[in-house]
Amino acid sequence: MVLKSFIEVHPDSHFPIQNLPYGVFKRQPDSEPRPGVAIGDYVLDLSVVASAGLFDGPFLRNSHCFNQPNLNNFLELGRPAWKEARTTLQKLLSAAEPILRDNAILREKALVPTSEVQMLLPIAIGDYSDFFASKHHAYNCGVMFRGPDNAINPNWFHIPIAYHGRASSIVISGTDIIRPSGQGHPAGNSLPYFGPSRKLDFELEMATVVGPGNELGKPVDVNEAANHIFGLVLMNDWSARDIQAWEYVPLGPFLGKSFGTTLSPWIVTLDALEQFALDAPQQNPSPLPYLAEKKSKNYDIALQASIVPAGQKDAHVVTRSNLRHLYWTITQQLAHQTINGCNLRPGDLLGTGTISGPEPDSYGCLLELSWNGQKPLSLGGTTRTFLEDGDEVIFTGYCKVKFLGIFSFSLLCDFIPLPTIDCLTRLQGDGYNVGFGTCSGKILPSLP
Numbered sequence: 137m138v139l140k141s142f143i144e145v146h147p148d149s150h151f152p153i154q155n156l157p158y159g160v161f162k163r164q165p166d167s168e169p170r171p172g173v174a175i176g177d178y179v180l181d182l183s184v185v186a187s188a189g190l191f192d193g194p195f196l197r198n199s200h201c202f203n204q205p206n207l208n209n210f211l212e213l214g215r216p217a218w219k220e221a222r223t224t225l226q227k228l229l230s231a232a233e234p235i236l237r238d239n240a241i242l243r244e245k246a247l248v249p250t251s252e253v254q255m256l257l258p259i260a261i262g263d264y265s266d267f268f269a270s271k272h273h274a275y276n277c278g279v280m281f282r283g284p285d286n287a288i289n290p291n292w293f294h295i296p297i298a299y300h301g302r303a304s305s306i307v308i309s310g311t312d313i314i315r316p317s318g319q320g321h322p323a324g325n326s327l328p329y330f331g332p333s334r335k336l337d338f339e340l341e342m343a344t345v346v347g348p349g350n351e352l353g354k355p356v357d358v359n360e361a362a363n364h365i366f367g368l369v370l371m372n373d374w375s376a377r378d379i380q381a382w383e384y385v386p387l388g389p390f391l392g393k394s395f396g397t398t399l400s401p402w403i404v405t406l407d408a409l410e411q412f413a414l415d416a417p418q419q420n421p422s423p424l425p426y427l428a429e430k431k432s433k434n435y436d437i438a439l440q441a442s443i444v445p446a447g448q449k450d451a452h453v454v455t456r457s458n459l460r461h462l463y464w465t466i467t468q469q470l471a472h473q474t475i476n477g478c479n480l481r482p483g484d485l486l487g488t489g490t491i492s493g494p495e496p497d498s499y500g501c502l503l504e505l506s507w508n509g510q511k512p513l514s515l516g517g518t519t520r521t522f523l524e525d526g527d528e529v530i531f532t533g534y535c536k537v538k539f540l541g542i543f544s545f546s547l548l549c550d551f552i553p554l555p556t557i558d559c560l561t562r563l564q565g566d567g568y569n570v571g572f573g574t575c576s577g578k579i580l581p582s583l584p
């Protein structure tokens with residue numbers, strides 16, 4: 137049987153008992169922020185669970201990590217503590233377990249409707265890097281700016297390329313983004329202009345939330361890197377393409393990126409994502425030994441970006457992509473970031489870079505979708521090349537359990553060994569999503 141909670145969870149919900157993503161919420165504007173996990177339409181307050189003595193395993197019994205305004209202390213404890221928390225919470229929320237199910241007073245204290253809470257940034261982010269790990273994205277950008285013959289720089293196939301981003305302007309989903317002003321790329325030989333960005337874009341990304349981290353001078357082995365990754369969030373790396381194009385030579389992105397980066401509120405753990413792991417694309421040429429993984433994994437996470445154009449109500453899907461399209465894996469990114477001895481700390485964030493797929497309807501930003509403004513997109517009676525004031529951009533992402541129907545099950549029964557039958561039995565009939573919720577932001581006009 138599929139594990140079920142005593143809390144009713146709609147089949148389309150992103151937050152069944154198989155997920156249990158971590159966030160930080162406030163009950164009232166003046167209440168203390170506290171960590172929680174999402175279950176259906178509720179948040180389970182982990183500080184209440186901890187106070188009731190229900191985290192009784194060796195790693196969490198005496199810990200105060202859930203009486204904190206962010207998850208950093210919990211992240212620092214590492215995978216054994218994360219696994220202990222997941223086991224405890226899945227048991228506590230399961231249909232068969234009476235401790236919370238049959239205790240109305242505790243339930244009232246511990247479970248809060250999601251509609252009544254305010255979500256906050258779940259982590260204090262010390263440092264943030266952003267990679268460039270999708271080959272399709274790298275190729276498309278290269279074709280636009282250098283032509284098809286030199287589209288991808290030779291280093292790209294050997295190094296997971298990245299730049300250091302700005303942590304101070306990372307905001308939680310729902311925060312408005314003010315259109316940045318800056319120096320724009322001049323046309324031809326004319327002088328650069330200064331003013332509100334004329335090419336404001338989104339970048340469909342995910343980001344790795346770093347767990348324990350490493351000591352300065354001690355790199356993380358690529359085959360150990362997964363133990364340093366707590367989970368993933370959706371990320372919109374808003375980008376002003378005209379500012380970026382003018383400033384990025386020779387040191388890389390700066391003000392074209394640092395005016396705002398939006399995160400989804402729920403961190404989905406690698407443990408919840410494990411059943412959606414698949415082989416990463418073959419890398420050719422082979423990576424250098426410090427990047428060579430015994431098993432190179434991506435995750436099958438369907439991603440989608442929509443735009444609600446200014447003045448309209450409906451969202452229009454502009455792209456559908458998938459994390460599986462990444463060339464460089466998240467574990468290679470983490471190992472590469474530390475190979476020079478640089479230390480990562482709990483709560484650090486590593487963005488994947490724009491996740492573009494191979495097809496034009498799977499490109500991860502407007503720069504690619506509109507081919508630098510040459511091909512406007514139609515959205516419900518209007519068009520866009522880049523974002524306009526009042527536009528809202530909404531990302532979502534989820535993994536779906538693909539269950540097999542009764543028909544294929546009965547056909548296969550005669551031919552497959554018993555353990556496989558057991559697996560099919562558990563998957564058939566009860567599909568569910570392990571999802572990330574949404575990551576949204578609306579563009580406000582630039583400041584006068």
Ligand code: MN
Pocket residue numbers: 266339341373487489490
């Ligand atoms: Mn980016």
